[in-house]
Amino acid sequence: MLLLALDTATPAVTVALHDGTSVIASSSQVDARRHGELLLPAVDRVLTEAGLGLDAVTGIVVGVGPGPYTGLRVGLMTADTFGLALGVPVHGVCTLDALAYAVDDTGLEGPFVVATDARRKEVYWARYADRRTRLSEPAVDRPAEIDPSVTALPAVGGGALLYPDIFTDARAPENVSAAALASLAAERLAAGEEPEPARPLYLRRPDAQVPKNYKVVTPK
Template sequence: MLLLALDTATPAVTVALHDGTSVVAESGQVDARRHGELLLPAVDRVLREAGTGLDAVTGIVVGTGPGPYTGLRVGLMTADTFGLALGVPVHGVCTLDGLAYAAEDVEGPFVVATDARRKEVYWARYQDARTRLTGPAVDRPADIAEEIAGLPAVGAGALLYPDTFADPRGPEHVSAGALAALAAERLAAGEELDEPRPLYLRRPDAQVPKNYKVVTPK
């Protein structure tokens, strides 16, 4: 097994290779505006560090969000393209699940929250690092304050709103290494992974103007 994992659902552009036992190589850069520019060079860098080629990959793992439309689709489209070109399966993993999995030192129930912009967060509740209880959802922090009161919180969303998330923890952004490790664990257990479909949770920021005039050729 050699899984190529990638995620662009948060400001982090992250790529990793996992051999079914451990992470072989990993790259991560935080830049919310350059997902498309940074992703393929990161893939190339990880492959070179591992001393292998793309043709050795046996499966693709991609973070499905939730996340902003523009960034999220970069990773999903790239994963689909690799899967088709290589003839290998493409597995989806919720980005929040990857963050939860990387927070194994957080005990008991906790929350994962990422920045959804518009003064909102993408969030989910977890029983432990591997078990999601509710979500994912998108809400204003104040609207969920009572529901999550007293729970540790992981992710950039928690750090942005300390008045709501009273006990913010790391990691701040997801890592492809954690996504790959979680996917490898689930596959080894015979579990089915999600389809590589985006969890947008709301409409994209860009909208066609209401009074837009369609011009058709005469």
């Protein structure tokens, strides 16, 4: 098994290779405006670090969000392209699940909440019993509108860190890592779990909209 994992649902452009046992190479850069520019060089970098070619990959893992429309689709379209070109399966993983899985490095056990920046003064969030068990479906809300019993829990992710007056026990990790994404996917596949479809969790419409009531110009 050689999984190529990537995620662009947060400001991080993150890529990793997992051989079914451990992560063998990874790269993460934080730049919310350059997902499309940074992703393919990051893929090349981790392959070079591992001394492998793209044709060695047996599966693609991609973070499906939730995340802002523009950044999220960069990762999903790239994953789909790789999957088609290589003839290998593409596995989706909720980005919030990968962030939750990474709390093992911090000693946090649970329960806790994961919250990422959704812009528009909102966060994408979900509640977890532990690093592997999500208790609620991903949602998007203004932090002040989330039940206080949730926001009082320990919280990880950039969304929680942005609103420390609401998430009073906010902590790292801030952004998702493809290393955690790949490790979670490998664990699920080894356990025989059915992978999530590689479909985006947008949760709301994109910022760019077709103008309403625009004037139609017809030739004379």
